[in-house]
Amino acid sequence: MPREGILVRNPYERISKEQVLQIHQAALEILRDPGMMCFNKQAADIFHSSGAEVTSVSPSDRSAWLVKIPEKLVIDALDTAPKTVKLGARNPDNILIMSGEEPRVYFISGSETNIWLDVDFPSYIKKSDPSTEIRVPEFHARRGTVADLCMSAHVCEHLETLDGYIRTVNIQDKDITEDNKDVNKFFASLNNTTKHVMSGLTSLKQLDNVINMAKLIVGGDEELRENPIISFITCLVKSPLQFVDDTTDTFIEICRRGLPIVVSSSPQAGTTAPMKEAGIMAQINAEVLAGITLGQLVNPGTPVLYGSVPVRARLDTLGDSYGSVETSQYNIDCVQMARFYKLPNYSTAGVCDTKTPGIQSSIERLFSQILVTLSGPQYLHCAYGLLDCNSVFCLLQAVIDDAHFQMIKFFLKPPQIDELNIAETLKQTREVVETPQKLYINYIRRIMRSGELSVPYPFEGDGDRDTVFEMAYNRMQEFLAKPVEHIDEAIAKKIFQNIPGLLPRLNVYEERRQ
Amino acid sequence: MSEDIIAALKENVIQGRQNQDDEGIEEDMAGTPGVLELTQAALEKNIPLEDIITQGLTAGMQVVGEKFSTKEYYIPDMLASAQAVGAAMDVLKPHLESSNVETKGKFAIVTVKGDIHDIGKNIVSILLKGAGYEVVDLGTDIPTEKIVEYVREEKPGYLGLSALLTTTMVAMGEIVEALKKNGLREQVKVLIGGAAVSNEYAEEIGADAYCVDGFEAVRVLDGFQKSRA
Numbered sequence: 001m002p003r004e005g006i007l008v009r010n011p012y013e014r015i016s017k018e019q020v021l022q023i024h025q026a027a028l029e030i031l032r033d034p035g036m037m038c039f040n041k042q043a044a045d046i047f048h049s050s051g052a053e054v055t056s057v058s059p060s061d062r063s064a065w066l067v068k069i070p071e072k073l074v075i076d077a078l079d080t081a082p083k084t085v086k087l088g089a090r091n092p093d094n095i096l097i098m099s100g101e102e103p104r105v106y107f108i109s110g111s112e113t114n115i116w117l118d119v120d121f122p123s124y125i126k127k128s129d130p131s132t133e134i135r136v137p138e139f140h141a142r143r144g145t146v147a148d149l150c151m152s153a154h155v156c157e158h159l160e161t162l163d164g165y166i167r168t169v170n171i172q173d174k175d176i177t178e179d180n181k182d183v184n185k186f187f188a189s190l191n192n193t194t195k196h197v198m199s200g201l202t203s204l205k206q207l208d209n210v211i212n213m214a215k216l217i218v219g220g221d222e223e224l225r226e227n228p229i230i231s232f233i234t235c236l237v238k239s240p241l242q243f244v245d246d247t248t249d250t251f252i253e254i255c256r257r258g259l260p261i262v263v264s265s266s267p268q269a270g271t272t273a274p275m276k277e278a279g280i281m282a283q284i285n286a287e288v289l290a291g292i293t294l295g296q297l298v299n300p301g302t303p304v305l306y307g308s309v310p311v312r313a314r315l316d317t318l319g320d321s322y323g324s325v326e327t328s329q330y331n332i333d334c335v336q337m338a339r340f341y342k343l344p345n346y347s348t349a350g351v352c353d354t355k356t357p358g359i360q361s362s363i364e365r366l367f368s369q370i371l372v373t374l375s376g377p378q379y380l381h382c383a384y385g386l387l388d389c390n391s392v393f394c395l396l397q398a399v400i401d402d403a404h405f406q407m408i409k410f411f412l413k414p415p416q417i418d419e420l421n422i423a424e425t426l427k428q429t430r431e432v433v434e435t436p437q438k439l440y441i442n443y444i445r446r447i448m449r450s451g452e453l454s455v456p457y458p459f460e461g462d463g464d465r466d467t468v469f470e471m472a473y474n475r476m477q478e479f480l481a482k483p484v485e486h487i488d489e490a491i492a493k494k495i496f497q498n499i500p501g502l503l504p505r506l507n508v509y510e511e512r513r514q
Numbered sequence: 515m516s517e518d519i520i521a522a523l524k525e526n527v528i529q530g531r532q533n534q535d536d537e538g539i540e541e542d543m544a545g546t547p548g549v550l551e552l553t554q555a556a557l558e559k560n561i562p563l564e565d566i567i568t569q570g571l572t573a574g575m576q577v578v579g580e581k582f583s584t585k586e587y588y589i590p591d592m593l594a595s596a597q598a599v600g601a602a603m604d605v606l607k608p609h610l611e612s613s614n615v616e617t618k619g620k621f622a623i624v625t626v627k628g629d630i631h632d633i634g635k636n637i638v639s640i641l642l643k644g645a646g647y648e649v650v651d652l653g654t655d656i657p658t659e660k661i662v663e664y665v666r667e668e669k670p671g672y673l674g675l676s677a678l679l680t681t682t683m684v685a686m687g688e689i690v691e692a693l694k695k696n697g698l699r700e701q702v703k704v705l706i707g708g709a710a711v712s713n714e715y716a717e718e719i720g721a722d723a724y725c726v727d728g729f730e731a732v733r734v735l736d737g738f739q740k741s742r743a
Contacts, residue, residue: 436651437636439592442597445530446537448588 002095003163005106006409007235009374011339011410014332020340023333026282027289028071036241040248041485043276043294044234045065050297067243074289077296083342085260085303087164087379090217093195095227096164096379097304100342103376107405108186109156109384109398110166111233112200117356117387117394118143121470137469139356141392146167146176146188148502151480152385153192155395159384160480161405164196165189167391168385172401175505180501182206184337186213187495187506191487198231198262204250206501213499216491224259232262233307233346236294237287239267243294251291255298262346262379263291264307268320269330271313277326281333284310285364294345304377307346314353320389322351331368332375339376348376350401357390357397357469366404375406396469400474403458410454516561518569522554523602527574528581530594534600537658539591541610549598553605561607567646571599575644592729593637603643618646618739623674624661625654626685631678634708640676641728647735658685662692664701667696672735675721677708685709694720695712704736705731 004111012504015023017141035053038044044065048054049377087096096106118140126132152168167189176184181202189197189206194348201207236251238244254261265287267273275279287305297301314321322326331347338345349372352364369382385398428443447453458475461467487495489509496507505511529538531548538544545559547555549571556566575703578595581587596614610617621642625632632654665673667741677683686706693699716724724736725731 072676118546267535271700439593439636441593443591445539445594448590 001093003093003106005096005163006373006375006377006412008105008376008412009018009414011335012332012374013336014329014375015336018256022336022337023278023281023285024340026278027285028074030067030241030286031074031290032071032283033068034241035066036237036243036287038065038067038248039063039245040243040252041065042252043243043248043458046252046294046297047073048446049204055185056418060111062245068440069290069293071101073297074293077289077293078341078343080296080300081292081341081343082301082303083344085305085344086228087196087198087231087260088218088224088229089164089194089196090190090229090487092227094195096196098344098378100306100338102338103339103378105373105380106163106274107161108164108166108198108379108381108382109152109162109168109475110381111199111383111386111390111462112167112170113386113391114144114170114172114391115141115341115388116148116169117141117336117392117397119357119394119396119469119473121473134465136358137473139394145171145173146171146184146506149185149188150192150384150506151294152393152398153189154477154484155398155476156328156384157193157195157484158482159398159402161402162195162384164198164379165193166198166381168398174476175503178203179205180503183213183501184503185208186210187502188216189498190217190229191492191506191508192209192484194485196231197229198233200233200235201250201254204246207250207257208252209499211259216495216498219255227255228259233260233262233264233409235264235266236291237254237263237265239265239272239287241287241290242320243290248294252298253303255378257294258299258302260303260305261295261309261495262305263288263295264309264346265291266309266311266313269310269312270315270324271318273310275313277329277333280310280330281337284330284334285337286306303347304343306334306338306343308338309348309381310334321353322348322368322389323360323384325367328368331372331377335372335375344378346379346381347372347375348383349373350404351385351386352383353389355392357387357394357400361387361397362400365401370399370408371402373412396472396476399479400468402460403472405456409455416452429488439484481484516559516565519528519552519559519561520554520565522547522715523549523566523570524574524577526552527571527595527598528577530578530591530598532594532598536598540708546607547579550605555607557609557696558601563613566602566606571602572646575599581703589637593640593644596640596718598644599646600640600643600649603646607648618735620648620668620670621651621672621674621735622650622652622664622668622670623676624652624656625676625680626655627655627691628685629677629679629682630654631708632676634678635674635676638676638707638725638728638731641732642735645732645736658692660687661689662696662698665693665698666696670702672738673702673704674725674731675704675706677706677710679712683708683710683715688716690720705734707731716726 038410047067121135234251236248269280273283311320312324312326348366351367352361355359384401460473461466526549531538533550538664594694677685707725713724723734
């Protein structure tokens with residue numbers, strides 16, 4: 001049985017049907033004129049041979065082409081792109097099946113940050129009252145390692161609400177190079193979680209090694225097609241409207257292999273996209289449609305997700321402002337656009353501007369987590385543990401985020417209002433009004449043990465002091481102490497024999513023997 | 515046989531089953547005798563009142579209290595058990611009155627004038643009744659003179675005053691003063707409770723105790739009992 005996710009029965013829609021059509025038409029117009037600047041020759045050739053108007057331009061010392069994509073190519077691509085995408089998993093119970101027409105939300109971690117945030121709890125003594133001693137969380141930033149990635153995948157395996165795993169931290173160990181990063185990040189993830197694993201690719205040269213690793217895990221070529229335990233995300237488009245050379249090559253090769261892929265674009269309103277909602281929406285939609293069109297021209301039927309990471313610029317730094325209200329608005333608009341095309345949507349929520357866990361972080365992330373979830377994206381990259389936009393990952397924050405999503409999932413449970421429940425209520429009411437205390441308490445004992453009631457906030461302390469961080473830290477330690485189902489020893493052995501570049505210390509079976 | 519009834523009584527208190535129609539927590543108990551039926555059966559078998567109370571009802575409530583403190587039970591469980599014990603005490607009351615078994619005393623509870631909030635008052639009533647006190651609920655929005663009159667005539671050992679609002683809590687001080695004026699203050703312990711009041715307020719108006727919730731009310735009253743003994 002695949003994972004259930006959470007079905008949003010009446011998804012929140014921010015823009016009207018007419019506005020959806022306006023954005024669609026504007027995007028088609030953009031693709032026709034001015035079109036896409038393409039820095040990748042393969043892509044230019046593919047578009048040219050498919051009927052697009054491709055002209056050579058040289059904006060600098062690089063080769064570049066202007067590709068004007070006719071509407072028909074886009075519409076044909078939207079026809080061949082699958083409307084349902086299956087993302088496999090080592091554990092069949094963790095498979096995700098997402099239909100573009102069904103607002104069933106899956107919560108996914110991500111994405112790759114350079115900084116890992118550790119936490120400890122030093123004690124402080126009050127100057128004016130030395131008998132008062134408190135523990136205060138202190139966060140320490142450092143560069144992420146492959147061991148951190150393993151730890152993160154391990155904890156994410158146990159986070160109840162987390163449906164799939166995007167690596168949370170960039171592995172920056174001294175022995176990690178461009179040539180071995182991909183195999184190690186995929187192996188570290190796959191070996192520590194049985195959930196679906198999605199990642200970007202650092203080096204195209206490693207694509208087949210990564211795919212072969214996945215084939216060894218599931219048992220072969222056909223098995224991987226049937227159960228794609230890995231998928232990819234590529235930012236082939238750089239805003240505004242440019243096909244990037246290397247990521248477009250990667251995108252084309254992944255499409256040729258038929259594995260699921262996210263066509264992602266991340267324009268920033270105010271700098272690389274227009275500031276106004278209509279503008280950034282028209283542009284991001286054009287950029288994603290351009291990528292989807294290329295993918296379907298390469299290999300019709302390639303499973304794609306409509307990937308949207310729109311963001312507003314901060315006006316004080318011109319950096320991304322994931323915590324801004326507009327960012328959630330853009331994301332919800334994109335969910336609607338993907339649903340208009342009946343394609344599963346990769347959306348973004350829960351990323352915050354602040355650098356450490358705390359009040360601002362909780363407000364920013366919960367704001368977008370709730371709102372974007374309510375719009376019903378299928379694959380919600382919801383930034384478990386992410387801070388400082390996409391720069392910092394804190395495992396403690398990921399554990400706290402899991403509690404947020406438990407609340408959101410509970411909220412989205414279908415209402416139980418039917419004849420049976422109404423009849424029960426009428427009976428109770430008649431009984432209660434006759435009692436001296438007039439309380440319904442006697443009727444809630446069965447309900448409170450049935451799982452029908454939401455539980456109190458899991459990190460609530462006993463006293464007046466805020467204990468969220470300490471309790472979440474304890475929960476994190478509990479998850480780390482819980483075992484995960486690693487890749488079978490015989491298969492792990494084959495992987496280490498056949499896939500070059502893997503770090504020996506990732507072989508848990510060998511490590512245990514030493 | 516007697517042991518079986520007492521054991522079943524204790525278990526049904528733990529389950530919070532007042533009568534045979536209640537479901538309890540464990541499955542398959544509906545239809546079997548609850549606390550009321552078992553109390554009746556115990557009386558018919560002439561089981562000593564003291565055994566019914568101490569080994570059946572109180573022993574059951576003790577287990578419930580332990581389960582509550584370990585968070586296995588929640589307040590609704592505690593209340594269900596207390597209600598069951600309270601109902602059993604009603605059945606036992608005439609027998610207790612004609613015997614030598616000492617009761618814990620009478621507790622009158624009231625929501626003061628101007629205030630109609632009674633959830634807290636009702637919960638305190640259930641818990642105290644379950645703890646073996648005779649509870650008399652005087653109602654809500656009750657004028658001070660009526661309360662004084664009740665104390666004079668019925669002579670309860672304890673008086674519980676409840677108020678939710680900052681605008682109505684002042685009536686508590688008036689009641690304490692009125693009791694003094696009528697020479698009744700020494701014969702009754704006054705406890706106050708409700709969202710608006712506090713320990714400091716209890717001290718300010720000259721009440722005997724402030725209780726943050728029903729459980730504390732039980733503890734405070736039991737404490738008074740001990741100091742009396």
